[in-house]
Amino acid sequence: MLAFIIRRLLQAIVVMLTVALIAFTLFRFVGDPVNQMVGIETSAEERAQLRQDLGLNDPVVFQFVRFIGNAARLNFGSSYQFKTPVIDLIADRLPATLELAFVSALFSLLVGIPMGVYTALHQRSILSNVFLAASLIGISLPTFLIGILLIFLFPVTLHILPSFGRGDVVHIGFWSTGLLTASGLKALVLPAVTLGLFQMTLIMRLVRGEMLEVLRTDYIKFARARGLSDRAVNFGHALKNTLVPVMTIAGLQLGSIIAFALITESVFQWPGMGLLFLRAVQNVDIPIMSAYLLLVALIFVIINLTVDLLYAVVDPRIRIDARTA
Amino acid sequence: MTEPVLSVRDLKVEFPTRRGILTAVDGVSFDIAPGEILGVVGESGAGKSITGTAIIGLIEPPGRIAAGEVMLRGLRIDALSGEAMRKIRGKRIGMVFQDPLTSLNPLYRIGEQLIETITTHLNLSGAQARTRALELLAEVGIPAPETRIDNYPHQFSGGMRQRVVLALALAAEPELVIADEPTTALDVSVQAQIIALLKRLCRQHGAAVMLITHDMGVIAETADRVAVMYAGRIVEVGPVRDVITAPLHPYTKGLMGSIPSLTGETDRLTQIPGSMPRLTAIPSGCAFHPRCPRAFVPCPTFRPELQNEAKSQVACWLYQPFPVTAGALP
Numbered sequence: 001m002l003a004f005i006i007r008r009l010l011q012a013i014v015v016m017l018t019v020a021l022i023a024f025t026l027f028r029f030v031g032d033p034v035n036q037m038v039g040i041e042t043s044a045e046e047r048a049q050l051r052q053d054l055g056l057n058d059p060v061v062f063q064f065v066r067f068i069g070n071a072a073r074l075n076f077g078s079s080y081q082f083k084t085p086v087i088d089l090i091a092d093r094l095p096a097t098l099e100l101a102f103v104s105a106l107f108s109l110l111v112g113i114p115m116g117v118y119t120a121l122h123q124r125s126i127l128s129n130v131f132l133a134a135s136l137i138g139i140s141l142p143t144f145l146i147g148i149l150l151i152f153l154f155p156v157t158l159h160i161l162p163s164f165g166r167g168d169v170v171h172i173g174f175w176s177t178g179l180l181t182a183s184g185l186k187a188l189v190l191p192a193v194t195l196g197l198f199q200m201t202l203i204m205r206l207v208r209g210e211m212l213e214v215l216r217t218d219y220i221k222f223a224r225a226r227g228l229s230d231r232a233v234n235f236g237h238a239l240k241n242t243l244v245p246v247m248t249i250a251g252l253q254l255g256s257i258i259a260f261a262l263i264t265e266s267v268f269q270w271p272g273m274g275l276l277f278l279r280a281v282q283n284v285d286i287p288i289m290s291a292y293l294l295l296v297a298l299i300f301v302i303i304n305l306t307v308d309l310l311y312a313v314v315d316p317r318i319r320i321d322a323r324t325a
Numbered sequence: 326m327t328e329p330v331l332s333v334r335d336l337k338v339e340f341p342t343r344r345g346i347l348t349a350v351d352g353v354s355f356d357i358a359p360g361e362i363l364g365v366v367g368e369s370g371a372g373k374s375i376t377g378t379a380i381i382g383l384i385e386p387p388g389r390i391a392a393g394e395v396m397l398r399g400l401r402i403d404a405l406s407g408e409a410m411r412k413i414r415g416k417r418i419g420m421v422f423q424d425p426l427t428s429l430n431p432l433y434r435i436g437e438q439l440i441e442t443i444t445t446h447l448n449l450s451g452a453q454a455r456t457r458a459l460e461l462l463a464e465v466g467i468p469a470p471e472t473r474i475d476n477y478p479h480q481f482s483g484g485m486r487q488r489v490v491l492a493l494a495l496a497a498e499p500e501l502v503i504a505d506e507p508t509t510a511l512d513v514s515v516q517a518q519i520i521a522l523l524k525r526l527c528r529q530h531g532a533a534v535m536l537i538t539h540d541m542g543v544i545a546e547t548a549d550r551v552a553v554m555y556a557g558r559i560v561e562v563g564p565v566r567d568v569i570t571a572p573l574h575p576y577t578k579g580l581m582g583s584i585p586s587l588t589g590e591t592d593r594l595t596q597i598p599g600s601m602p603r604l605t606a607i608p609s610g611c612a613f614h615p616r617c618p619r620a621f622v623p624c625p626t627f628r629p630e631l632q633n634e635a636k637s638q639v640a641c642w643l644y645q646p647f648p649v650t651a652g653a654l655p
């Protein structure tokens with residue numbers, strides 16, 4: 001098990017270094033950092049001094065190592081637009097994005113899994129066909145369109161639920177949460193549904209496919225032949241075996257939810273990291289862009305690692321293999 | 326004669342498909358007496374597994390039992406409600422499938438699977454069920470049951486897993502065990518052990534056995550009677566000695582030819598030419614007639630029924646007067 005964890009950790013480090021290289025390249029070679037920081041009237045000597053101070057004359061390898069060292073200490077430099085440390089900007093926006101992503105993921109799992117199980121167990125029922133047809137729409141409509149449709153339907157036509165922003169937030173330490181106020185919760189509904197809808201349909205189809213596969217296996221047939229109740233067979237045996245692979249995909253989906261939050265955040269003017277990143281792109285604010293890149297990669301890697309470990313906990317075959325490996 | 330444990334009458338199993346209705350089992354009748362081991366043999370696709378699956382009530386829809394009846398000690402079970410049938414499965418009829426590697430759920434310890442089966446059918450507490458599970462494991466020859474009970478299926482070899490499957494099938498003391506090719510997927514070296522174990526356990530527990538296999542050697546050593554299936558029908562059924570030493574049906578003779586050690590003859594080693602018909606194209610009359618070396622006038626037209634012949638029953642026009650109707654003859 002320890003060897004398994006170490007192997008996974010090493011892989012994670014390689015991934016992070018690769019992303020760091022990309023972020024560094026972006027930072028160092030897209031545009032000139034010095035030109036971004038100074039005004040028109042700054043003299044050539046001052047510019048040369050700044051270049052020296054920033055270490056931009058050092059060999060590139062040194063600069064990369066320094067970049068990694070700074071990143072590890074969460075020092076991403078200052079934003080070109082706001083002139084404040086990037087890390088402060090991100091820390092300010094992170095809770096909004098994570099809460100949105102978390103609630104979306106919860107929504108997609110809590111709705112998607114039961115729908116998938118239902119459609120697998122009642123293949124021929126009308127409701128199953130309705131679910132499947134609806135899921136096709138969910139998969140084929142782009143996120144921003146769903147968001148705009150929802151805004152049109154609820155805030156604009158029915159005058160319920162806000163169409164933008166995060167509502168009132170409560171500060172707990174550095175964390176700002178919208179989960180504790182009525183307006184915060186209301187504001188969360190539409191963005192969370194918009195962001196989670198695609199994942200929900202994906203999870204529903206995945207669960208349905210896996211479950212149908214599992215229901216055809218010999219051990220399910222044998223479980224029935226042993227006289228176990230339908231409940232025990234369907235939920236005790238089939239569902240558990242279905243959820244093992246589903247868990248992996250769902251975990252990876254959480255990563256992409258955070259990444260895709262970008263679009264939803266811009267549709268609903270949700271004050272998260274995605275919105276910050278989009279503004280940074282418009283203003284060529286490279287430090288924010290590279291920090292965002294690193295952060296999203298880090299979240300992906302952490303989720304991946306957690307899923308791998310969970311997987312090993314749930315599936316005894318992997319646990320044993322890992323122990324002997 | 327005592328009442329049979331299982332009595333199957335004119336069983337017919339159909340699968341509706343896009344190309345029409347396939348009849349996988351067509352008018353099968355047989356009895357199994359208490360404690361008896363009935364061997365069921367036939368080439369792959371003959372309908373052996375479907376017959377067993379129909380008896381235990383697990384034919385997958387849209388497949389269905391289209392006609393006939395299945396009686397378990399006089400109780401008709403083919404038309405029972407789902408819940409009533411579920412109470413019979415595992416409790417009164419146990420089943421063992423071909424592949425022990427895939428019969429156990431990989432995510433549960435074998436103890437959990439045993440205990441859940443025991444508590445489903447017997448009114449025992451968790452602790453009592455565990456004790457019973459340990460007894461069963463010891464009985465099927467799992468060494469050190471106290472530690473092995475908490476292992477997962479993948480920690481057992483194929484032979485050991487099939488022992489666990491046997492323990493599961495016998496957990497609630499069924500009157501009948503249906504074993505569908507229980508050793509086909511195993512190493513040759515452990516096949517004989519598992520068959521011997523199956524035979525001994527069923528004798529000890531007084532369970533009758535329907536032993537499905539295509540291995541005549543296994544039948545010869547294990548079964549009391551044997552039924553030979555071809556294209557969804559039983560063509561011959563009788564005491565195992567008679568069927569093996571003096572087969573009646575030309576198909577049975579061909580099958581016996583493939584085990585020279587038992588018949589002592591070497592010149593009949595030739596396999597039966599041709600292969601079993603597909604369900605979509607079952608020949609008229611006797612389904613075996615296109616491959617039969619002794620087919621004659623009535624065979625392509627009239628379907629023979631099982632008739633008594635010596636100590637066996639055989640469905641073949643060689644042993645019964647055939648109907649002569651002018652229009653049917655060429």
Ligand SMILES: Nc1ncnc2c1ncn2[C@@H]1O[C@H](COP(=O)(O)OP(=O)(O)O)[C@@H](O)[C@H]1O
Nearest residue numbers: 340349368369370371372373374375376388604
């Ligand atoms: N679900 C199904 N749909 C259609 N045909 C089936 C189905 N299951 C089995 N069959 C057919 O029924 C016939 C008998 O199968 P089976 O009982 O498994 O044969 P065997 O004697 O080898 O055990 C085969 O021809 C098989 O193709």
Ligand SMILES: [Mg+2]
Nearest residue numbers: 373374375505
């Ligand atoms: Mg079979």
